[in-house]
Amino acid sequence: MSDCHGCSLATLPPPPAIQTRRHIVAIVGPPNSGKSTLFNRLTGLRQKVANFPGVTVEHRMGKVKVESGRDVYAVDLPGVYSLEPRTEDERVTHDVLLGQMKDLAKPDAVLLILDSTNLARHLVLAAPVLSLGLPTLVILNMADDLARRGGGVDVVELSMQLGAPVALVSASRGEGFDKVFQFLAGTTQSAPKAVPLMQLPVIQDIPKCRAWAAKVGTNGKYQAPAPPHWTRRLDSIFLHPVVGPLVFVMVVVAVFQAMFSWATPLMDGVQALVDAAGSWTGSMIANATLRSLIVDGIFKGVGSVVVFLPQILFLFLFIGILEDSGYLARAALIADRTMSRFGLQGKSFIPLLSAYACAVPAIMATRTIENKRDRIATILIAPFMTCSARLPVYTLIIAAFIPNRALLGPFLGARAATMIGLYILGFLAAVFTARLLKSTVLKSNRSSFMLEMPPYRWPTLRSLALRLIDRSKVFLRRAGTVILAVAVVLWVLAHLPLTNGQPAQIEHSFAAWVGHAVEPAIKPLGFNWKIGIGLITSLAAREVIVGTLGTIYGIDGTSNDLGLQAALRSDLSIGGALALLVFFAFAMQCMSTLAVVRRETGGWRWPIIQFSYMTGMAYVCAFLVNKAVTLWF
Amino acid sequence: MRLLQEFDIAVFQIDTWFDMQVNVKKVRHAKHNPEAANLMDLKHGESGILDRLDLPEDDARRLMELGFLPGHAITPGHSAPGGDPRVFRVDGSEVALRRETARRLLLRREHIDTAKA
Numbered sequence: 001m002s003d004c005h006g007c008s009l010a011t012l013p014p015p016p017a018i019q020t021r022r023h024i025v026a027i028v029g030p031p032n033s034g035k036s037t038l039f040n041r042l043t044g045l046r047q048k049v050a051n052f053p054g055v056t057v058e059h060r061m062g063k064v065k066v067e068s069g070r071d072v073y074a075v076d077l078p079g080v081y082s083l084e085p086r087t088e089d090e091r092v093t094h095d096v097l098l099g100q101m102k103d104l105a106k107p108d109a110v111l112l113i114l115d116s117t118n119l120a121r122h123l124v125l126a127a128p129v130l131s132l133g134l135p136t137l138v139i140l141n142m143a144d145d146l147a148r149r150g151g152g153v154d155v156v157e158l159s160m161q162l163g164a165p166v167a168l169v170s171a172s173r174g175e176g177f178d179k180v181f182q183f184l185a186g187t188t189q190s191a192p193k194a195v196p197l198m199q200l201p202v203i204q205d206i207p208k209c210r211a212w213a214a215k216v217g218t219n220g221k222y223q224a225p226a227p228p229h230w231t232r233r234l235d236s237i238f239l240h241p242v243v244g245p246l247v248f249v250m251v252v253v254a255v256f257q258a259m260f261s262w263a264t265p266l267m268d269g270v271q272a273l274v275d276a277a278g279s280w281t282g283s284m285i286a287n288a289t290l291r292s293l294i295v296d297g298i299f300k301g302v303g304s305v306v307v308f309l310p311q312i313l314f315l316f317l318f319i320g321i322l323e324d325s326g327y328l329a330r331a332a333l334i335a336d337r338t339m340s341r342f343g344l345q346g347k348s349f350i351p352l353l354s355a356y357a358c359a360v361p362a363i364m365a366t367r368t369i370e371n372k373r374d375r376i377a378t379i380l381i382a383p384f385m386t387c388s389a390r391l392p393v394y395t396l397i398i399a400a401f402i403p404n405r406a407l408l409g410p411f412l413g414a415r416a417a418t419m420i421g422l423y424i425l426g427f428l429a430a431v432f433t434a435r436l437l438k439s440t441v442l443k444s445n446r447s448s449f450m451l452e453m454p455p456y457r458w459p460t461l462r463s464l465a466l467r468l469i470d471r472s473k474v475f476l477r478r479a480g481t482v483i484l485a486v487a488v489v490l491w492v493l494a495h496l497p498l499t500n501g502q503p504a505q506i507e508h509s510f511a512a513w514v515g516h517a518v519e520p521a522i523k524p525l526g527f528n529w530k531i532g533i534g535l536i537t538s539l540a541a542r543e544v545i546v547g548t549l550g551t552i553y554g555i556d557g558t559s560n561d562l563g564l565q566a567a568l569r570s571d572l573s574i575g576g577a578l579a580l581l582v583f584f585a586f587a588m589q590c591m592s593t594l595a596v597v598r599r600e601t602g603g604w605r606w607p608i609i610q611f612s613y614m615t616g617m618a619y620v621c622a623f624l625v626n627k628a629v630t631l632w633f
Numbered sequence: 634m635r636l637l638q639e640f641d642i643a644v645f646q647i648d649t650w651f652d653m654q655v656n657v658k659k660v661r662h663a664k665h666n667p668e669a670a671n672l673m674d675l676k677h678g679e680s681g682i683l684d685r686l687d688l689p690e691d692d693a694r695r696l697m698e699l700g701f702l703p704g705h706a707i708t709p710g711h712s713a714p715g716g717d718p719r720v721f722r723v724d725g726s727e728v729a730l731r732r733e734t735a736r737r738l739l740l741r742r743e744h745i746d747t748a749k750a
Binding site for chain 1: 641691692694695696697698699700702703710711712713714715717718720724725726727728729730731734
């Protein structure tokens with residue numbers, strides 16, 4: 001049975017390259033077939049995320065432990081319904097399977113994963129995949145669901161119909177995996193090739209493939225399961241015209257609450273840990289300059305970003321639960337009408353909500369949006385949402401310049417109103433930009449919104465944990481590279497040149513020189529050179545400006561708020577102060593966000609456009625505010 | 634089990650009540666529609682057979698991949714508040730479509746079936 005394949009392998013001289021070459025198995029399947037769960041089952045923690053060159057589609061690769069000794073690497077490909085290369089996801093899957101992807105050899109075998117509870121429709125994908133001629137194992141997932149809902153399939157018969165081995169598994173419970181590992185071990189020697197009883201359709205259009213799939217299903221004695229009663233029951237609550245939106249609001253409040261309240265003690269803990277580690281390290285270093293670099297430069301700089309880790313983990317825990325359980329699709333359905341007014345769609349809602357905590361995880365969360373144009377639009381407007389890094393800046397300026405006066409009796413003070421105003425300002429900028437983008441460069445057909453509602457399932461701890469570990473790795477890797485580098489550069493600029501072997505005072509440092517250099521440009525906004533330095537250092541992270549201003553005015557901004565407020569009041573006009581608030585509401589003052597936008601959009605084009613647009617808008621609006629306020633008062 | 638049955642019955646009653654409210658409104662605002670019936674004409678509990686997809690090729694293909702193939706039965710399900718988008722059951726899955734998409738999926742008129750799906 002394996003003659004043909006075996007011969008062709010045997011006639012080739014065994015080049016050493018083949019022996020050391022990785023054995024690659026591609027995992028292919030439609031969306032919602034449990035592809036990622038299968039991949040996690042096979043690889044566990046031995047996986048890493050990567051982007052294919054030149055595309056935004058990300059793929060994961062991981063090592064599978066197979067007893068035969070040879071290393072097998074599994075590649076998790078984007079979920080597709082067909083192999084026609086129309087969307088970017090489909091093109092990636094198509095190119096990888098045909099060996100046309102740069103940097104990745106043609107896979108040696110394929111794991112085709114299909115949802116057994118919806119087999120007749122999912123088998124449509126089997127036709128193009130099997131006709132590739134690669135050794136393929138057809139995995140029918142959700143076996144437990146199929147059995148519980150009274151469905152069934154004859155695996156042996158189906159395997160004969162398809163001419164490929166078939167395994168019935170439950171990826172979430174880890175049942176039925178012997179056959180998968182046998183296949184993986186088997187393909188490392190030679191692949192069995194059988195002749196399918198059901199001839200693959202010659203012309204592979206959808207109706208033909210669907211008819212073929214129906215025939216294969218019938219011949220394979222496939223019994224479709226009863227409709228998912230629990231899903232219908234839950235939907236009658238979650239999609240109820242009155243109860244549904246209430247549940248939706250409760251979920252949104254819970255996500256907000258988790259990010260802002262529940263994460264705070266953990267964030268304080270991380271901050272304390274970073275501070276303690278910093279001062280402990282500092283106490284070990286005798287040289288004052290080196291100590292300052294390590295403690296003030298690296299620990300403060302990197303620490304100010306690492307603090308956000310608990311918030312990011314909370315957010316991804318919630319998104320993980322919502323997505324794996326199936327509720328996210330319902331939330332997207334409920335939010336769609338509102339979001340469509342801004343030219344966006346339901347799936348943009350959760351990422352934009354997350355952006356109130358931090359744009360970085362929000363942009364990573366846009367992966368749930370399949371439509372590329374909608375996804376890019378969401379990525380581009382997310383940084384307008386008032387992220388928590390803006391809060392320290394807002395708090396400082398508002399406390400220094402806005403009088404603590406009541407506006408609406410005891411309910412609303414001038415300071416709170418300013419803060420709310422800034423939140424609204426950011427939101428309006430986002431809406432305006434979304435409409436602008438969606439009516440011009442990112443126009444997409446309104447009718448292209450279609451959203452599959454998966455049945456509700458229990459999220460598994462395993463996949464939640466792997467997701468959190470994955471996201472923390474991505475986040476910490478960036479904190480350890482880009483942000484570390486920026487922190488060091490900033491410290492160097494603020495402490496050089498050395499005078500008599502001593503680091504310069506900040507007024508005489510390179511940073512001050514840079515501040516003076518940019519002063520003509522920012523003068524129309526009402527900013528002086530000190531604010532200029534703050535603006536430059538805040539490119540690392542917005543809240544860094546508070547620490548920088550503290551250093552410049554010779555006052556510790558965090559421990560002596562009142563002193564810094566007084567210093568700012570005497571050095572900055574009210575017009576300049578309000579302009580600074582508006583500038584921070586709009587400007588793209590965040591290297592981490594730019595780095596993640598580059599990663600997610602697969603190039604520098606969008607981050608550069610985004611940076612120019614946001615900073616340009618910030619400049620113009622800050623200028624107008626400064627002029628208006630100066631005229632008024 | 635009894636509890637669940639009672640729950641299902643209660644949910645069904647609530648659903649029917651809401652349908653009645655919605656349908657009363659629909660009848661009041663109903664306009665004469667000379668064109669072929671489309672997915673939006675299906676009321677709760679009805680099902681129809683898809684005739685053709687009057688959409689750009691790309692969107693039509695994606696819908697066909699999701700199960701919206703001519704000849705398949707389609708049943709409307711729940712919807713977002715306000716009735717848009719609406720979930721449709723087709724070929725073993727549930728897919729939400731916006732009103733303007735659903736309007737362009739045309740049904741074989743003679744096949745609208747009022748049997749509870």
